[in-house]
Amino acid sequence: MTDALTVKDLRVTYPVGDRLLHAVNGVSFSVAPGETLGLVGESGSGKSTTGLAILRLIPPASGSAKLGDLELTTAGNREIRTARRRMQMVFQDPYSSLNPSMTIGTLLDEPLLIHTKMSKVERQAEVAKVLASVGLNPAHAARYPHEFSGGQRQRIAIARAMMVRPDLVVLDEPVSALDVSTQSQILNLLRRIQTESKAAFLFIAHDLAVVRLMSQRVAVMYLGDIVEQGPSARVYDQPAHPYSAALISAVPIPDPDRAHVAGEIILRGDLPSPLNPPSGCRFRTRCPFAMDICAQEVPKPTAIEGGGVASCHLHTHGPKLAGKPLGDFLKKNLPAS
Amino acid sequence: MAAPLLEIRDLVVQFPSPHGWLTVVDHVSYTVERNDIVCVVGESGSGKSVTVQAAVGLSQAKGARVPHGSVKFDGQELVGMSTRQLNRIRGADIGFIFQEPMSSLNPAYTVGEQIAEVVRRHKGASRADAWKRAIQMIDRVGIASAATRVNDYPHQFSGGMRQRVMIAMALACDPKLLIADEPTTALDVTIQARMLELLMDLQRDMHMSVLFITHDLGVVAKIARSVVVMYGAQVVEQAPVSALFKAPRHPYTAGLMEAMPQVALERGHDPIAIPGTVAQAHAWPSGCRFNPRCSYRVDGPCTTQPLPLVTRGVDHVRCARADELEATLAAVMAPQGGANS
Numbered sequence: 001m002t003d004a005l006t007v008k009d010l011r012v013t014y015p016v017g018d019r020l021l022h023a024v025n026g027v028s029f030s031v032a033p034g035e036t037l038g039l040v041g042e043s044g045s046g047k048s049t050t051g052l053a054i055l056r057l058i059p060p061a062s063g064s065a066k067l068g069d070l071e072l073t074t075a076g077n078r079e080i081r082t083a084r085r086r087m088q089m090v091f092q093d094p095y096s097s098l099n100p101s102m103t104i105g106t107l108l109d110e111p112l113l114i115h116t117k118m119s120k121v122e123r124q125a126e127v128a129k130v131l132a133s134v135g136l137n138p139a140h141a142a143r144y145p146h147e148f149s150g151g152q153r154q155r156i157a158i159a160r161a162m163m164v165r166p167d168l169v170v171l172d173e174p175v176s177a178l179d180v181s182t183q184s185q186i187l188n189l190l191r192r193i194q195t196e197s198k199a200a201f202l203f204i205a206h207d208l209a210v211v212r213l214m215s216q217r218v219a220v221m222y223l224g225d226i227v228e229q230g231p232s233a234r235v236y237d238q239p240a241h242p243y244s245a246a247l248i249s250a251v252p253i254p255d256p257d258r259a260h261v262a263g264e265i266i267l268r269g270d271l272p273s274p275l276n277p278p279s280g281c282r283f284r285t286r287c288p289f290a291m292d293i294c295a296q297e298v299p300k301p302t303a304i305e306g307g308g309v310a311s312c313h314l315h316t317h318g319p320k321l322a323g324k325p326l327g328d329f330l331k332k333n334l335p336a337s
Numbered sequence: 338m339a340a341p342l343l344e345i346r347d348l349v350v351q352f353p354s355p356h357g358w359l360t361v362v363d364h365v366s367y368t369v370e371r372n373d374i375v376c377v378v379g380e381s382g383s384g385k386s387v388t389v390q391a392a393v394g395l396s397q398a399k400g401a402r403v404p405h406g407s408v409k410f411d412g413q414e415l416v417g418m419s420t421r422q423l424n425r426i427r428g429a430d431i432g433f434i435f436q437e438p439m440s441s442l443n444p445a446y447t448v449g450e451q452i453a454e455v456v457r458r459h460k461g462a463s464r465a466d467a468w469k470r471a472i473q474m475i476d477r478v479g480i481a482s483a484a485t486r487v488n489d490y491p492h493q494f495s496g497g498m499r500q501r502v503m504i505a506m507a508l509a510c511d512p513k514l515l516i517a518d519e520p521t522t523a524l525d526v527t528i529q530a531r532m533l534e535l536l537m538d539l540q541r542d543m544h545m546s547v548l549f550i551t552h553d554l555g556v557v558a559k560i561a562r563s564v565v566v567m568y569g570a571q572v573v574e575q576a577p578v579s580a581l582f583k584a585p586r587h588p589y590t591a592g593l594m595e596a597m598p599q600v601a602l603e604r605g606h607d608p609i610a611i612p613g614t615v616a617q618a619h620a621w622p623s624g625c626r627f628n629p630r631c632s633y634r635v636d637g638p639c640t641t642q643p644l645p646l647v648t649r650g651v652d653h654v655r656c657a658r659a660d661e662l663e664a665t666l667a668a669v670m671a672p673q674g675g676a677n678s
Contacts, residue, residue, distance in 0.1 A: 042525035043496075149614040179380040179615060180552055181630075184596040184608035191607065206525065209598035213608065250530040252555030254597055256578045266534065267527045270495045 002068060003030040004167045004200035005054065010063035010073075012046070012053045021275050023049045025224035025282075026063065033167065036194060036201040038215030038232065040208055040247070044271050045221040047204045051170040054202070055087055056080050067168060085115040088161035092173035094153035098145040104131070104156055105141030111163045126163070134159045134189060151182030155189065162193060172204045187213060208251050212236050217308075220244045223274055223282040230308015238325030240302075240310035243283050245326050265334065281313065289333065293317045340412065341368040342514055342546050343392075348406035348416075350384070350391040358402070359618040362388045363570040365406075366646070369514065374540060374547045376557040376578075378593070379567035380615050385550050386518055388567070393431060393516070394423045411513060429459035432507030436519040438499035442491040448475070448502045449487030452509050459510045474505035479535060497528035501535070508539060515540075518550045533560055554597060558582060566590050569616040569626030576652040584667035586654040589627045591669040625657060633662055 012024040024046045031037045041047045053060040056072055065072045067087055075083065091097040098107060108127045112118055118126065128138035134155040145153055154174060161169055174190070175183045187210065194201055205211045211218055212232050219229035220243065228241035239245040246265040267286045272278055278285045284294040293313050301309035302316065304323050315321045319329055350362035362384045369375045379385040390396040392408040392415060408415040411430065415423065427433070435441050443451060452474055453467035462470065468487075476483035478501040491499055500520060507515060517536070521529040537560055540547050551557060557564055557578065564581045566574040566589065574587040585591040592611040594600060601608035613630040616622060622629050624640040631639065638657040646655045656662070 042527065151614060180554075180593055181380060181596055181611035182614065184598070184601075184610035185612070187598070188607050188610055207598070208526070209602060213598045213602055246527060250526040251599070252530075252533070252553070252559045254554045254558050254582070254594065254599055256558045256561075256582050264530060266531055270497060 004033045005031040006066040008064040011061045013061040027226045031200040034198040036215040038211035038218040039204045040211045041221035046224040047221045085164045087168040088166040090161050090171045090174045115164045130159045168200045170202045228310040234306040240304040240325045241312045291318050342371045343369040344409040346407045352401050356619045367565045369546050374562045376549045376561035377565045383567040384570040385567045429510045430513050432512035432515045434503045434507050434517045434520045438503045452506045474509050478505045515547045573655045586652045587656050588631045588633050591666045
């Protein structure tokens, strides 16, 4: 089966003065139909830019992004416009992504009007059906966005994205703006919709627990690079890149008895400027295990036991972990706190 | 035992609205002991921030009124105190850090000037001493080359570093109480982890108390000694942190815990969502304010009378069925294998 989305060596640059900022520095991944790939990373990692570049909402500098067989990076405007039916997006802020002067019915009808040849009656029926499927009352189609709560608005945004039965949905922090109690409603809704629709989801978020819950596979980004990717369970339980391990260990555990257990990798320093990234491995300036080689050579991806790849010199130099997850190495080498 | 450092009693805060005066804080009481870390948890609209802001007289400047209640800080009554007197306490004995450091720092002054100004105003320090204190504080919050960084402007710091500058400013006058309103919410997890370490470290060193407002139960588990849970402008539960996490007594607290993605992951099931939406101040339901969303609701006890906050051992809980639900709710957070019904 062909993948719904195949990304190869995708790069995005922004001109800053007379220099080029490499926001996305050659990332490669694929998402199968019905699969969710989680894209995690901190602010400035390039995860949102990656999503926007795939959808051609910002122009990629080089590389390839294929929606099925269609090359998106070189497609003409007309082709892109037709392709938009097959690729949709859900944004973080449900308050700014819905036009406040349009009723919910009109908002949901618009994609059908643009992308399909349905009659008005058919469209109305479809709008009612989709509203019900996201847990909203179809009678509310006549209401305006301000009459809904944040969680309900995000349901509407999801309904609008799913309206045209896309092959790919890019979800950029879809639950970060929501309250804890409504967040899980939306997560459960997304899980159900995906099972039913067989669309491929690219799920971008900074919340690792949320990403793990939603994704079969996950890719970890740092300063424009994917440093590790693989099956979610393997990456979370047995990370093979020090940055993934640090990111996972920094999430506070909701249990006071375990919250103070040692093993947290505290990262020193700040994210370096992407205008002037470190040589070799971009993570080396904050890595507690950096070696000489890390400043000299860009690490190549190593296949990891249990699935996926990680780009880190620890696998080929120094302790030569050769694809073993970091677990035992961390136990031996982390300073006890 | 000494009197608590901060004692909020039956505080009521109202804001004007087209519907008349809206009660956004409804008879809220809690205390912060000396050397204590108290976390207040709640969702947007729960009144968690307004309670604290009104307690120190900040909401009143935004048009709110406090028709009832008392706030005792270090023996002094803050409700009804003049702005002049409050200004002497705020920034000196009570320090503040907020979510967005960029909006609390003046972009036109160097961070050193801003910290030194606070010290000069509150401590009457000389320019030279205030400057020394600024450098000392910048260094204390873990910013390298403090003596040169004090001359930098806020925009020259990263988000995490700016939040450290805020902490330096809040603590420059040795406050007895630090009020932190979602200070790590806008930060990345790795930065948040360092910030929480720093705050706990400073709390121990400076023997201050911290009142920490958050919606993140993971943060609560990491730093709190006691926890206040707010819903619909009221305190619904208050307990020591270990008791709260081991055996939540209010269905809302238990629901928040079950809704957490981490908890769902550990148990291998879907997150259990709390149905419905957060109650709004202009339309509080009658009886228990959580009742329309509560899976344990029974008509009558939960839906007719306003409920009091009742003491149950170390826990204070506002639930009509607290006693009969004790075992059921404790099972929610029991270790895996125990509650596979």
